[in-house]
Amino acid sequence: MIQGNLQKEKEDKIYKEALKEFAQNGYDKGSTNTIVKEAGISKGALFNYFKNKRRLYLYVVNRALKELEQVFLEDIKSVSYDIFERIAEICEYKVKLALKFPMESTITMEAFGVKFEDFQDELKSEYDRYVEISNKLLLENIDYSKFKEEVDVKAVFEMLLYISEGFSKKIMATYGSNYNVIMNNREKINKEFSRFVEIIKNSVYK
Incomplete structure (x- = not known):
């Protein structure tokens, strides 16, 4: 992603300022002029390392995603054996993670949400890895004894x-990728999502 030799200190500074700019203004309105000014480098130097704005954005998204994943996998230790309780626990932890890392959460939310169609070729492998991690976390050590005997558990999981x-x-259609708006409405969002999950739970559990 980075071209040439870039000192770690300078790389971290560029990342910090680019993360802030893209998180606040999104990809389309994010300004490389602001980024180079705040990072204390020339635009020529920036594009020497990252070629263009698109490459810089993808670098920031990938780095933010990896940092969030690392914290998430290290911190989430104990989860319920009940798949529906586990979903609620993971969602709640993701909210706490988003509150702790708002800029990283905002840019990854945009990249995998409203801007995914524009960047899906470059982000497909990251998205597939995210899905794989999520699936493993959701399905590992689940108590299947609660399901009705005739229920296809795999189909239930796919439905979820x-x-x-x-x-x-x-x-995304309602709130866009505006992190603050989503967080301000999270109780309403959680309540609506829980309603759908509860319908499935009552249909498949004994």
Whole structure:
């Protein structure tokens, strides 16, 4: 992603300022002029290392995502054996993580939400890895004894994924990738999502 030799201190400074700019203004309105001014480098130097604004944005998204994943996987230790309780626990932890790392959460939310269609070729491998980690976290050590005998558990899980994906798209359509607006409405969002999950739970549990 980075071209040439870039000192760690300078790289971290560029990342910090680019993260702030893209988190506050999004990709389309994010200004490389502001980034180079705050980072204390020339625009020529910036594009020497990152070629263009698109490459810089992808670098910031990938780095922010990896940092969030690392914290998430290190901190979330104990989760319920009940799949529905586990979903609620993971969602709640993700909210806490977003509150702790608002800029990283905002830019990854934009990249995998409203801007994903524009960047899906470059971000596909990261998205697939995210899905794989999420699936493993959701399905590992689940208590399947609570399900009715005739229930196809795999189909239930796929249904939950479809609902989550569709609900995420609905949130993006309603609030865009505005992190502050989403956080201010999180109780309403959680209540609506829980209603859908509860319907499935009552249908498949004994």
